[in-house]
Amino acid sequence: MIPTVLTNINIVDATRQDPLTNAAIVIREGSIHDIISRDSVPKMRDAKIVDLDGAWVIPGLIDTHNHMVSPLAPFYFPKEPIIDRYIRQGRETMDALQVGFTSLRVVGAPDFSDVAWKQAFESGLYTGPRLFVAGHALAPTAGHGQGMRCSVESDGSEGFRKLVREQIQGGADFIKVVMTGGVMGACWDDPDHAHLMDDELAAIFDVAKARGYQVAAHAASPETVKTAVLGGAYTIEHGYTLDEEAVQLMADNGTYYNPTFCITHLIPQAAVSEYHKSYVEEWPLQDDLHQRANERRPEHVEGFKMALEYGVRIASGCDAGPLKDTGLLEIELLVQNGMEPMEAIKAATLHGAAVCEMQDKIGSIEVGKLADLLVLEKNPAENIHNIRTVRMVLKGGIVVHDSDG
Numbered sequence: 226m227i228p229t230v231l232t233n234i235n236i237v238d239a240t241r242q243d244p245l246t247n248a249a250i251v252i253r254e255g256s257i258h259d260i261i262s263r264d265s266v267p268k269m270r271d272a273k274i275v276d277l278d279g280a281w282v283i284p285g286l287i288d289t290h291n292h293m294v295s296p297l298a299p300f301y302f303p304k305e306p307i308i309d310r311y312i313r314q315g316r317e318t319m320d321a322l323q324v325g326f327t328s329l330r331v332v333g334a335p336d337f338s339d340v341a342w343k344q345a346f347e348s349g350l351y352t353g354p355r356l357f358v359a360g361h362a363l364a365p366t367a368g369h370g371q372g373m374r375c376s377v378e379s380d381g382s383e384g385f386r387k388l389v390r391e392q393i394q395g396g397a398d399f400i401k402v403v404m405t406g407g408v409m410g411a412c413w414d415d416p417d418h419a420h421l422m423d424d425e426l427a428a429i430f431d432v433a434k435a436r437g438y439q440v441a442a443h444a445a446s447p448e449t450v451k452t453a454v455l456g457g458a459y460t461i462e463h464g465y466t467l468d469e470e471a472v473q474l475m476a477d478n479g480t481y482y483n484p485t486f487c488i489t490h491l492i493p494q495a496a497v498s499e500y501h502k503s504y505v506e507e508w509p510l511q512d513d514l515h516q517r518a519n520e521r522r523p524e525h526v527e528g529f530k531m532a533l534e535y536g537v538r539i540a541s542g543c544d545a546g547p548l549k550d551t552g553l554l555e556i557e558l559l560v561q562n563g564m565e566p567m568e569a570i571k572a573a574t575l576h577g578a579a580v581c582e583m584q585d586k587i588g589s590i591e592v593g594k595l596a597d598l599l600v601l602e603k604n605p606a607e608n609i610h611n612i613r614t615v616r617m618v619l620k621g622g623i624v625v626h627d628s629d630g
């Protein structure tokens with residue numbers, strides 16, 4: 226592969242206080258080989274020089290909580306056969322790559338379809354994002370996610386030991402556990418209720434730890450967040466309600482927090498930007514879910530603000546779909562709810578990489594890392610909506626999207 230030089234660029238990423246202006250990136254064998262001034266690009270024979278005319282380059286985006294397609298698929302597409310859904314998972318993740326998501330963490334999908342697509346993308350059969358996958362989410366009988374087909378159910382410690390082992394055998398990269406109810410569910414599926422008992426949780430954490438797998442905990446209430454952090458959860462998903470003790474524990478333990486704002490914000494009452502407004506028009510929620518989302522929203526935002534104040538490490542995960550829309554909306558919602566744009570970029574890049582246990586390879590623009598890069602017309606640190614001004618996407622140094630054709 227001949228080296229590529231992206232020149233005449235400004236670099237924005239979480240490892241730099243200020244943008245690195247008038248720069249150039251030298252890419253060799255898919256990795257960032259050098260970062261230099263545009264004025265000192267050496268004469269290289271057989272190199273491809275790409276003059277980007279003052280464009281802004283950030284690391285490829287990473288969404289750390291999704292199911293490849295909206296988990297509400299059975300609601301939006303009630304007659305969709307499961308095979309068609311597997312195929313749509315591939316289509317929608319490939320579309321997400323086109324807007325800049327070079328990596329995704331999938332927190333539950335049917336029948337190891339996430340593992341299959343991961344292999345299809347890794348082998349080069351199709352061009353898609355890097356996937357970091359859970360297999361199925363683990364839930365009890367009458368747990369959250371019934372009918373969404375992203376989880377498998379069991380009961381008792383023996384049952385959950387077996388489920389963890391089966392996910393490992395099926396090719397999971399981490400374990401996803403559904404500790405509580407959720408916002409998008411039946412009336413008996415209450416986010417304030419703990420669904421797993423202590424022995425069941427202990428079984429999950431013990432097997433995962435013994436086998437060297439991290440646990441992502443869907444935990445919606447302060448008490449279950451505390452139990453998850455103390456049990457060794459690597460990430461907290463949702464945390465719709467938090468208290469100071471829960472937030473302090475996350476900060477002290479370096480636990481990553483995925484607020485998944487899309488769940489309580491994909492309704493007209495929360496829509497501020499034109500992108501958000503057109504999304505809710507296209508994808509309306511059924512009345513009961515709409516009401517549940519609206520009721521939960523104020524507490525959700527309050528908990529997030531507390532997490533910000535305590536310095537909790539926050540990642541960006543939308544939990545909704547299509548990812549090409551909701552992945553970007555989630556990053557914008559972090560800002561809408563009080564995060565600085567640069568911190569939101571950090572959530573969707575550097576922190577996302579750590580959540581995917583790939584911090585040595587992706588998440589920032591540094592020499593030695595993979596050249597997963599998003600080239601934008603405008604600076605996203607100035608206005609977060611500028612993440613939509615996509616000009617070019619590179620994954621492992623290969624141009625996978627170029628708006629100039």
Ligand SMILES: [Zn+2]
Nearest residue numbers: 290296332544
């Ligand atoms: Zn989810």
